[in-house]
Amino acid sequence: MDAERLTYSTLSIEYDLLQQAKVYLGYRNVRASINGQSSIDLDDDTHLGFRIMY
Amino acid sequence: MSGSVPAPLFERFEKQDWFFILINLQWTVTASCRRVQSDHLLNRGLQVMVQDGEMNMYVRYLCVVTMLLACAGAAAQEIDLTLSDNSALFRYLKHGTSTYGQSEIDAGLLYTNDSDFLLMLGLQVQGEAGSGSRALPQTRIYMIFSPSVLAVNCITLQHLSIALDFASSSIMPRILSPLWMPNGLPIVH
Numbered sequence: 555m556d557a558e559r560l561t562y563s564t565l566s567i568e569y570d571l572l573q574q575a576k577v578y579l580g581y582r583n584v585r586a587s588i589n590g591q592s593s594i595d596l597d598d599d600t601h602l603g604f605r606i607m608y
Numbered sequence: 609m610s611g612s613v614p615a616p617l618f619e620r621f622e623k624q625d626w627f628f629i630l631i632n633l634q635w636t637v638t639a640s641c642r643r644v645q646s647d648h649l650l651n652r653g654l655q656v657m658v659q660d661g662e663m664n665m666y667v668r669y670l671c672v673v674t675m676l677l678a679c680a681g682a683a684a685q686e687i688d689l690t691l692s693d694n695s696a697l698f699r700y701l702k703h704g705t706s707t708y709g710q711s712e713i714d715a716g717l718l719y720t721n722d723s724d725f726l727l728m729l730g731l732q733v734q735g736e737a738g739s740g741s742r743a744l745p746q747t748r749i750y751m752i753f754s755p756s757v758l759a760v761n762c763i764t765l766q767h768l769s770i771a772l773d774f775a776s777s778s779i780m781p782r783i784l785s786p787l788w789m790p791n792g793l794p795i796v797h
Contacts, residue, residue, distance in 0.1 A: 558645070558646045559643060559644060559645050559646060560643070560644045560646075560726075560750055560752070561641070561642070561643045561644075562640075562641070562642045562643075562644070563639075563640065563641040563642075564638070564639065564640050564641075565638075565639045566637075566638050566639070567635060567636070567637050567638075568635065568636040568637075568638065569634055569635055570634040570635075570636070576636075578638075580638075580690070582690070582692075582695075582697075584718065584726060586752055586754075594754075596695075596718065596720055596724050596726055596752070596754070597692075597694065597695045597697075597718060597720055597726075599692040599693060599694050599695060600692060601690040601691060601692035601695070601697070602690065602691055602692070603688060603689065603690035603691075603697075604688075604689050604690075605686065605687070605688045605689075606686070606687050606688075607685060607686045608685070608686075
């Protein structure tokens, strides 16, 4: 099997809980095109995220 | 005489205005789209190495890499964790200075309910501080381990055909605040 391309798309809106911590709500689509098959969605869903910077 | 003196600025804000200002200032909208073309030479090499029965070895290797990244958290600059009903993504970014300039290392692991893995490893080295020029080519590897489609793939060394990144801090105060504030923005004379 051979993957030909990968498309990784995200859209999110973040809220700064603290200066170094964020929480966000987003949508992510990860689509891979496998040789000989149609594209498959590895991930296609909304998600809740948490980010810490230090 | 006192009637000609404008009221202090802060007194012109209603309570609901302050509420919207405080809420809006902390929002950021981000978007990105990356389309990566496969590097066939890398894929050929990987296919020679990986046979059907060796899948578990690579899954164990992925787990070890993830654990090492987690253990290095004390030196991390940024840790990102996202969860959804069908997937979980762990990302790690570290900013530092190398002999070539400012460097950024990032690693991510996406795991889905279908036992699919997407491993992302990236290295970017900028030239002189503040120049923004690249001292070394940006290197990024995407690897897909997908038992659901019997695919084990290595995609690219930063062979992007589309790369779009968008981030806007405090976009709401500039665009939406006047619409949201019941009393509109106060006019300062």
